[in-house]
Amino acid sequence: MITKTQALASLQCVRHAWLAVHDPTRATALSASRQALRDAGREIGRLAYALFPGAVLVDEPDFTRACARTAEILADPGVPAVLDAAVEHGGFAVRPDVLERLPDRTWGLREVKSGTRIRDVHLDDLAIQRHVLTGAGLTITSIELIQLDPEYRHPGGDVDRARLFARRDVAAAVDARAADVVARLAGLPAALARTTEPPIEPAPHCFSPYRCEFWEHCTRVLPEDWILHVRYVPPERWAELCAAGTTRLGDLTTPESVPPVLWRAREALARGGAIVSPELGAALAELGPPADYLDFETISPAIPQYRDTAPYERVPFQWSLHRRDDSGALLHREFLADGRDDPRRAFAESLLDATRDTAHPILVYSDFESDVLAELALALPDLAADLEALRARLRDLLIVVRDHVYDPRFRGSFSLKAVAPALVPSFGYGDLAAIRDGLGATVEFSRIAAGACGVDEEASLRAALRAYCGRDTEALVRVHDALRALAASAATAS
Numbered sequence: 144m145i146t147k148t149q150a151l152a153s154l155q156c157v158r159h160a161w162l163a164v165h166d167p168t169r170a171t172a173l174s175a176s177r178q179a180l181r182d183a184g185r186e187i188g189r190l191a192y193a194l195f196p197g198a199v200l201v202d203e204p205d206f207t208r209a210c211a212r213t214a215e216i217l218a219d220p221g222v223p224a225v226l227d228a229a230v231e232h233g234g235f236a237v238r239p240d241v242l243e244r245l246p247d248r249t250w251g252l253r254e255v256k257s258g259t260r261i262r263d264v265h266l267d268d269l270a271i272q273r274h275v276l277t278g279a280g281l282t283i284t285s286i287e288l289i290q291l292d293p294e295y296r297h298p299g300g301d302v303d304r305a306r307l308f309a310r311r312d313v314a315a316a317v318d319a320r321a322a323d324v325v326a327r328l329a330g331l332p333a334a335l336a337r338t339t340e341p342p343i344e345p346a347p348h349c350f351s352p353y354r355c356e357f358w359e360h361c362t363r364v365l366p367e368d369w370i371l372h373v374r375y376v377p378p379e380r381w382a383e384l385c386a387a388g389t390t391r392l393g394d395l396t397t398p399e400s401v402p403p404v405l406w407r408a409r410e411a412l413a414r415g416g417a418i419v420s421p422e423l424g425a426a427l428a429e430l431g432p433p434a435d436y437l438d439f440e441t442i443s444p445a446i447p448q449y450r451d452t453a454p455y456e457r458v459p460f461q462w463s464l465h466r467r468d469d470s471g472a473l474l475h476r477e478f479l480a481d482g483r484d485d486p487r488r489a490f491a492e493s494l495l496d497a498t499r500d501t502a503h504p505i506l507v508y509s510d511f512e513s514d515v516l517a518e519l520a521l522a523l524p525d526l527a528a529d530l531e532a533l534r535a536r537l538r539d540l541l542i543v544v545r546d547h548v549y550d551p552r553f554r555g556s557f558s559l560k561a562v563a564p565a566l567v568p569s570f571g572y573g574d575l576a577a578i579r580d581g582l583g584a585t586v587e588f589s590r591i592a593a594g595a596c597g598v599d600e601e602a603s604l605r606a607a608l609r610a611y612c613g614r615d616t617e618a619l620v621r622v623h624d625a626l627r628a629l630a631a632s633a634a635t636a637s
Contacts, residue, residue: 144206144231144234144235144236145234145235145236145331145332145335146235146236146237147235147236147237147238147268147271147272147275148163149163149164149335150235150271150328150331151264151267151268151271153327153328153331153334154267154324154327155348155349155351155352155353155355156343156348156349156355157331157334157341157343158340158341158343158357158361159349159355159357160331160334160335161334161335161337161340161341162340162357162360163357164335165335166340169357169360170356170357170360171356171357171358171359171360173356174582174583175583175586176580176582176583176585176586177582179586180582180586183257183445184257184445187255187257187291187445187446188240188255188257190304190307190446191240191241191255191289191304191308192226192241193304194289194304194305194308194310195223195224195226195241195243195253196223197222197223197224198222198223198224198225198226198241199216199222199224199225199226200226200227201213201216201225201226201227201228201229201238202227203229206229206231206236209228209229209238210229210230210231212229213225213228213229213230216228217242217281220244222244223243223244224241224242224243224244225239225241225242226240226241227239227240228242230275230276230279230281231275231279232274232275232276232278232279233275233278234332235271235274235275235328236275237271237272237275237276239252239253239254239272239276240253240254240255240289241253241254241255241289242276242281243285245284245285248282249282249283249284249285250276250281250282250283250284250285251283251284251285251286251287252269252272252273252276252283252285252286252287253286253287253288253289253310254268254269254272254287254288254289255289255290256288256289256290257290257291257445258290258291259290259291259292259293259454259455260290260293261288261290261311261313261316262352263320263352264352264353265288265313266313266316266317266319266320267320267324269286269288269313269317270317270320270321270324270325271324271328273286273317273321274321274324274325274328285312285314286312286313286314286317287310287311287312287313288310288311288313289308289309289310289311290308290309290311291307291308291309291445291446291454291455292306292307292308292309292454293453293454293455294309294453295307295447295453295454296447296451296452296453297447297448297449297450297451297452297453298450299450299451302446302447307446307454345358345361345362345365345371346371346378346381346385347371347375347376347377347378347381348378349361350375366391367412367551368391368392368393368408368409368412369390369391369392370384370389370390370391370392370405371390372554372555373392373404373405373408373554373555374402374404374405374408374555392405392408392409392412393409393412393413395409403546404545404549407420407548407549408549408551408553408555410549411549411550411551412551415551416550416551417548417549417550417551417566417629418548418549418550419547419548419629419630419632419633420546420547420548421633422546422547423543423547423548423626423629423630423633424630424631424633424634426543426546426547427543427623427626427627427630429504429538430504430506430538430540430543430623431467431503431504431506432467432468432469432471432623433466433467433468433469433501433503434466434467434503434504434505434506434623435464435465435466435498435501435503435504435505435506436464436465436466436467436505436506436507436616436617436619436620436623437462437463437464437505437506437507437512437537437616437619438462438463438464438507438508438512438612438615438616438619439459439461439462439511439512439515440459440460440461440462440581440584440585440588440608440612441457441458441459441460441515441585442457442458442460442585442588442589442592443455443456443457443458443585444456444458444589448592448593449484449485449487450485451522452485456518457514457515457518458485458486458487459486459487459490459515459519460479460480460482460486460490460588460592461477461478461479461480461490461584461588461608461612462477462478462490462493462494462612463475463476463477463609463612463613463615463616464476464477464494464497464498464616465613465616465617465619465620466501466503467620473620475613475616476497477609477612477613478490478493478494478497479605479608479609479612482588482591482592483592483594487519487522487523488523488526490519491519491523491526491530492526494533495526495529495530495533498533498536499529502536503536504536504538505533505536505537505538506537506538506539506540506619506623507537507538507539507540507619508539508540508541508559508615508619508622509539509541510539512537513534513537513539516530516531516533516534516537517530517531517534520534540619540622540623540626541557541559543626544557544562544622544626545557548566548626548629550562550565550566552564552565553565559615559618559619559622560572560580562622563618563621563622566621566622566625566626566629567621567622567624567625570617570618570621572611572614575607575610575611575614576607577603577604577607578604578607578608578610578611579611580611583611584608584611584612587604587607587608588604588608590604591604591605
């Protein structure tokens with residue numbers, strides 16, 4: 144029996160589906176943080192069940208028994224909706240989130256997704272389900288995608304579930320894709336019956352609609368200078384490069400035909416060391432020291448937690464600031480919210496207090512902090528002028544690195560976690576035990592804010608949050624120092 148998940152995977156790549164069936168251990172395991180996010184998505188599905196009072200849940204784990212139980216419930220005219228029904232047809236199995244009973248012995252197919260916008264993958268999901276359901280004899284006359292409503296604002300008190308969700312009629316959009324989806328599934332049983340992996344090469348399709356969990360397995364034998372190890376390339380351009388036999392950095396012959404970062408990566412690999420542009424010194428000229436180095440952590444709860452926030456609205460809860468003053472001394476300040484109440488005002492006021500006594504440039508890494516400050520200015524209009532003034536002082540060190548430096552040890556990534564250890568080999572995050580990335584910080588603070596930790600665990604997590612966020616601003620300091628040294632060396636060499 145081919146599951147809906149396997150069928151969807153095949154639309155991305157048949158090799159993906161084959162591995163999921165025959166060799167699932169080849170997948171890269173989800174981190175604990177990403178698993179927590181997936182579990183949160185399932186919880187949203189359970190909340191949406193409240194939209195269907197009187198519905199009956201099919202909770203049989205065995206699929207054959209679940210099919211039998213589904214048939215019993217479908218035959219009972221007193222049941223208004225069936226949750227997690229089990230239906231199979233033609234070798235395919237689906238478990239729709241909701242089948243809603245409609246007049247004249249027809250049914251409405253309802254799929255719950257934790258996002259806020261309609262994506263093609265959602266429509267393909269529903270096309271597969273409808274194909275199986277109609278093949279099994281059900282008449283589907285309505286199709287809805289149930290998602291979190293981005294216009295919903297937490298009113299204070301309890302969340303209004305009826306207003307939290309938006310029910311979107313997507314029947315026409317599913318119709319438009321259904322024929323192609325069904326046609327592509329026709330050869331899937333034969334493909335999955337193969338005894339060896341389908342010979343499909345890794346390509347940009349591995350990242351659409353999601354990054355494939357078998358990426359590391361499928362790319363393990365490809366050379367270090369394979370272009371997609373270094374940079375994502377759009378499908379059309381990748382097809383052109385493949386047709387020209389240009390899939391490795393060493394195949395590139397002129398810098399004009401590729402993005403500058405790819406050419407710098409080619410040169411760095413050929414040299415076996417970092418490539419530094421002659422303009423690096425100029426790019427650093429106005430970045431100090433003296434300078435401040437700033438990093439934020441945020442949560443984006445799917446179900447709004449604080450008054451007047453929307454689904455997935457970013458709520459900053461922590462900042463770390465290192466300062467290198469005129470004397471060269473390095474100072475550190477930080478803020479970490481309690482989490483029980485909306486942290487935004489305390490976050491903003493403490494940050495303004497920590498930064499208003501200087502006019503130093505404030506170095507960040509990406510536009511994340513700038514975007515968060517802009518959102519805070521809208522949420523706290525009485526602080527907007529000060530927040531916008533602070534925002535104007537931000538300088539993005541990521542742009543400097545991406546435009547002027549490439550080291551083979553970046554391995555195609557310009558993330559701070561890749562760049563800092565490459566430019567400063569003695570620096571890293573490996574000694575941090577509980578939290579080593581921003582997603583981990585988000586997940587663990589969400590647990591604190593929800594009151595899901597005991598006193599001792601919360602104290603331990605707070606210490607880990609401070610250590611992690613402080614390490615990020617220390618990384619900015621060290622990267623800035625390394626860039627200044629590279630620029631000085633380049634100037635001397637010229």
